[in-house]
Amino acid sequence: MPRMPKKTQLPTPPTTPASATTPGREPGGSEQRDDVASSAVHLANSNNHATTTATPLKQTLKQRNPSSKHSSNGHGLANGHRTRTDSKMGEFEDTTDNSGSDSSSDRTELLDELARWRNAVQPYCPSYSVAFKTIFLVRALAATYSNISDCDEVFNFWEPMHYLQYGSGLETWEYSPLYAIRSWAYILIHAFAAEITRLAMSANRLQVFFIIRIILGAVSAHCEATLYRAVVDEVDPRIGRYLLLTLITSAGTWIASNAFLPSTFAMYTTMLFFSQMLQPPHQHSGKRTFWAIFWVGLGGLLGWPFSAAVGLPFALEELLIHSRNQSKKKTVRFRDWRRIRFLRLVTSAIAVLACVLIPIVVIDRYYYKKLVVVPLNIVLYNVFGGDVGPDIFGTEPWWFYILNGILNFNILFIAALISLPVLLVTYIVIPDALPNSPSDSGQIKDPLLLFSLKLSPFYLWFAIFTAQPHKEERFLFVVYPLICFNAVMTLFMVQKLVQRGLDRFVTRSKTAAIHKYSAGLVWVVLIAAAALSISRILALHEHYSAPIDVYRKAFDLVKVPGPIVIEGTADPTIVAASAATNGATSEDGGVTAEASKKPEIVRVCVGKEWYRFPSHYFLPEGAKLGLIKSHFDGLLPGEFLESDNASGELPPLEAQPSANTGKTHQPFRIDWRWSAERRLGTSNIPLLMNNENKEVHEHYTPLEQCQYLVDLDYSGRYTDKDDSSTADLIEPRYLQDKEKWERLYCTKFLDTTVGAGRHPLIRAFWIPDKVTVALTRGQTKVWGDYCLARRKATLSHPPSPV
Structure with missing residues (x-):
C-alpha cells in the first residue's frame, strides 16, 4: 500500500512588513527574493508534493493567475539571461524527474508563481538594450568631444591606417621590419571599417576619423552592457545598477572607450x-x-x-x-x-x-x-629589451597609477583598492550577506575564495605595472571596467556592514529606515563620484581641446594648389571632370598636362606641439605634416619609405610562358589599393631609424618649406619689457612675427605655469571661475593662443580652390 504524503501548505507571497525584516537584510531586496526561491528548493527536497494535492494546487494557481505561462518579468530583464531563480527552478525540476506528468506540470506552475513573486520585489534593472543605448549615447559624445590623450595612439595606429587608406602617413620605428613590434593585422581590421565607411557614406577623411571613433564607442558600449547584464544575472541586481552608473559617468571610461x-x-x-x-x-x-x-x-x-x-x-x-x-x-x-x-x-x-x-x-x-x-x-x-627597452622613454614613481586612478575615478579608485580587505571583513562578520553566496546557489562552498578570485584581476594587473619603471596612463586601460566592478563591490559590502553594525544599537521598528538610508548613502557616494568625473571631463575639454579644434579647422582652411583629387580614387574621368570645372581642359576636351599632375604638397608644420597632432585625417588631400626643430631631442617619426614606387601604382610584371605553346599569361597578383605591392612602405626599411630614441635630424622640415604653421603661444608668460635678447632661439614665438605669419584660427589653451592653472585641482577639474578666484586668492586662469597660421609670402600666389 503506498505511503500517504504529509500535508503541505502552499507558500504564500512575502507580506512581512518592512519593520519586521531580519537584521542585516534590506527590505524589498534580493534577500527577500532568495527566501522565496529557497522555499521552492525546500519544497523540492521534501517529499511533500504527491498527486493528491495536484488538483487543489492547480485550482489555487489558476485563481491567482489565469495565464500561468512563462512571460516577461516586467523589470527590464533581457530575454535569455539566466537568473538565480532559473537555477532554483532547475534544481527543483531535477529532484522530481520520477514524478508523474500531472504532478510535474503543477510543480512547474508553482515555480512560475514563485518566480513572479520574486520579480515583484526585484529592483529595476535596465535591459541590455536600454543599457547599450544609454552607454552608446555617452560614447558617441566622447567620440566627438574627447581629446587624444596619448601621441602613441596617433603615430602608431592612426597614421599607419591613414597610410593604408590614402598612401601617406608617418612611420615610427616600431613598424620597421627590423623590429616589427606592431601588427598590421590590428591596423587592417580597423582600416576595413574605415574603408567601408568612406565608400558607403562618401565620407572625407575627417569624417572617417570621427565615424571610426563612434564605431569604437559602439563596440565599447556593447562590451559594457554585456558586463553589466552579467553582474545583474550572476552577482546581484543592485551591484549591476551601481556598475552601470559608474561605467557611464567615470572619466576613465570616457577617455579609454574611444581610443584607437x-x-x-x-x-x-x-x-x-x-x-x-x-x-x-x-x-x-x-x-x-x-x-x-x-x-x-x-x-x-x-x-x-x-x-x-x-x-x-x-x-x-x-x-x-x-x-x-x-x-x-x-x-x-x-x-x-x-x-x-x-x-x-x-x-x-x-x-x-x-x-x-x-x-x-x-x-x-x-x-x-x-x-x-x-x-x-x-x-x-x-x-x-635591456638597455634599449621601454625605460629609455621615461620612468615614473611607484605612485603614478594611484594618482592617475584618483584623477579618473576619484572615490571609486580608493574603493577598488580596498575591495579585498573589505571582502575579508564581510566574510568574517556577515558571510550570508555576500551576493551569490552558497546560501543562495548551493553550488560554491567557499565564497571567500570565489570572490577573491573575482576581485583579483585588477590587483594582479595593478601590481604588475606598478612594478615596471616605465608607466603610462594607457597601460591601465585594460582594467578600467574592473576598477568599477571592484569599487561597487566594496560599496555593496560596506553597506551591509553598516546595516549589521547599526542593527545592534537600534530598536527593531527602526531597522527598515536604517536599511533604507544606508542604501541611499551608496547612491550619494556614486553620485558624488559621478559629479567629480563629469568635472574632470569638462576640464579636459575646456582646458586642452584646442589641438582637435584647430586641426579640425585646418581641414577647411589649408588650401592645396592643383587639380581637385577625389580621395581614395585615381579614376581619370573624375580627374577630368574636376579639371573641366577649374578650366584645365584642352580644346579637344582632354585633360591638360598641368591638370593631370598630382597636387602640390603643402607642408603644415609643428614644433613643440608635435605630440598633439591628431593625425593626417585632419589635413586635406595634398597636405602633409612637417616637423620643425624643438627642445625635444628624441626620435621623431618619419614618412613611410616609398622610393621604389613613389607613384603608388603597381609595377608591371613580366609575362610568363603559358602551358599552351606560343601563349603567355599574366601572373596572379592581388590588385587592391592596400596591397603590399602598392604600400611598399610596410616592407621597406626606413632610413636612419633606431630603437634607442636617438634624434634623427633628417626627419625635420626646414622652416622655409612650411606654408602653414600650428603653434602655441603663451603670451601670459611674457611682459612688455621682454625683448629679443631673452627670446628662445630653438622655439621662438612664431605667432608674434606678424610680418611672416598670418593667424587664420586661434583658440585658448590653459597655461599651467602661471595664474590659477598652477594649482593641480584647478587644472585637473572644472571649477567655476568665481570659485577659482576664491580658492586661489584672486588668481584667474591664464590662457595661451593655440593657432593655425599661414605664411604671408604665399599670399602673392593664391592657391587654386580645392
Whole structure:
C-alpha cells in the first residue's frame, strides 16, 4: 500500500512588513527574493508534493493567475539571461524527474508563481538594450568631444591606417621590419571599417576619423552592457545598477572607450572575458571555459600580449573551485574533475592560439615581407629589451597609477583598492550577506575564495605595472571596467556592514529606515563620484581641446594648389571632370598636362606641439605634416619609405610562358589599393631609424618649406619689457612675427605655469571661475593662443580652390 504524503501548505507571497525584516537584510531586496526561491528548493527536497494535492494546487494557481505561462518579468530583464531563480527552478525540476506528468506540470506552475513573486520585489534593472543605448549615447559624445590623450595612439595606429587608406602617413620605428613590434593585422581590421565607411557614406577623411571613433564607442558600449547584464544575472541586481552608473559617468571610461589603442581593444575583450568569469563553474560544459579563453587570447594576441595576465585568476578558479551543478548527467567523481578542467583549459588555449595567431602571422608576413610573430616581439622587447627597452622613454614613481586612478575615478579608485580587505571583513562578520553566496546557489562552498578570485584581476594587473619603471596612463586601460566592478563591490559590502553594525544599537521598528538610508548613502557616494568625473571631463575639454579644434579647422582652411583629387580614387574621368570645372581642359576636351599632375604638397608644420597632432585625417588631400626643430631631442617619426614606387601604382610584371605553346599569361597578383605591392612602405626599411630614441635630424622640415604653421603661444608668460635678447632661439614665438605669419584660427589653451592653472585641482577639474578666484586668492586662469597660421609670402600666389 503506498505511503500517504504529509500535508503541505502552499507558500504564500512575502507580506512581512518592512519593520519586521531580519537584521542585516534590506527590505524589498534580493534577500527577500532568495527566501522565496529557497522555499521552492525546500519544497523540492521534501517529499511533500504527491498527486493528491495536484488538483487543489492547480485550482489555487489558476485563481491567482489565469495565464500561468512563462512571460516577461516586467523589470527590464533581457530575454535569455539566466537568473538565480532559473537555477532554483532547475534544481527543483531535477529532484522530481520520477514524478508523474500531472504532478510535474503543477510543480512547474508553482515555480512560475514563485518566480513572479520574486520579480515583484526585484529592483529595476535596465535591459541590455536600454543599457547599450544609454552607454552608446555617452560614447558617441566622447567620440566627438574627447581629446587624444596619448601621441602613441596617433603615430602608431592612426597614421599607419591613414597610410593604408590614402598612401601617406608617418612611420615610427616600431613598424620597421627590423623590429616589427606592431601588427598590421590590428591596423587592417580597423582600416576595413574605415574603408567601408568612406565608400558607403562618401565620407572625407575627417569624417572617417570621427565615424571610426563612434564605431569604437559602439563596440565599447556593447562590451559594457554585456558586463553589466552579467553582474545583474550572476552577482546581484543592485551591484549591476551601481556598475552601470559608474561605467557611464567615470572619466576613465570616457577617455579609454574611444581610443584607437591595443590597450583599449584589450579592455573590450577583458569585459567580455569577465562576463564569462562571473558565471559559476560548470562541470559538464566547456562553453564557459572556451569563451573565456577566447576573449583573453584575442585581446592578448591581436591587442596587447600582457592583457592575458587577467586570465590567470580564471585558470585558478577552474582548478580550485569544484562545482556540483545540478545536471541529469552522472556526477563526475571528485578526484577526476580537476584533471578534466585542466585538459579543458589546455585544449581551449590551443584552439584559440591556432584560430587567432595564425591569421595574424599570415597578415604580418604579407606586409612585412618576412616571417614575424609580433606578440612575441612585443614581449621580448618589453621584458628582455635591456638597455634599449621601454625605460629609455621615461620612468615614473611607484605612485603614478594611484594618482592617475584618483584623477579618473576619484572615490571609486580608493574603493577598488580596498575591495579585498573589505571582502575579508564581510566574510568574517556577515558571510550570508555576500551576493551569490552558497546560501543562495548551493553550488560554491567557499565564497571567500570565489570572490577573491573575482576581485583579483585588477590587483594582479595593478601590481604588475606598478612594478615596471616605465608607466603610462594607457597601460591601465585594460582594467578600467574592473576598477568599477571592484569599487561597487566594496560599496555593496560596506553597506551591509553598516546595516549589521547599526542593527545592534537600534530598536527593531527602526531597522527598515536604517536599511533604507544606508542604501541611499551608496547612491550619494556614486553620485558624488559621478559629479567629480563629469568635472574632470569638462576640464579636459575646456582646458586642452584646442589641438582637435584647430586641426579640425585646418581641414577647411589649408588650401592645396592643383587639380581637385577625389580621395581614395585615381579614376581619370573624375580627374577630368574636376579639371573641366577649374578650366584645365584642352580644346579637344582632354585633360591638360598641368591638370593631370598630382597636387602640390603643402607642408603644415609643428614644433613643440608635435605630440598633439591628431593625425593626417585632419589635413586635406595634398597636405602633409612637417616637423620643425624643438627642445625635444628624441626620435621623431618619419614618412613611410616609398622610393621604389613613389607613384603608388603597381609595377608591371613580366609575362610568363603559358602551358599552351606560343601563349603567355599574366601572373596572379592581388590588385587592391592596400596591397603590399602598392604600400611598399610596410616592407621597406626606413632610413636612419633606431630603437634607442636617438634624434634623427633628417626627419625635420626646414622652416622655409612650411606654408602653414600650428603653434602655441603663451603670451601670459611674457611682459612688455621682454625683448629679443631673452627670446628662445630653438622655439621662438612664431605667432608674434606678424610680418611672416598670418593667424587664420586661434583658440585658448590653459597655461599651467602661471595664474590659477598652477594649482593641480584647478587644472585637473572644472571649477567655476568665481570659485577659482576664491580658492586661489584672486588668481584667474591664464590662457595661451593655440593657432593655425599661414605664411604671408604665399599670399602673392593664391592657391587654386580645392
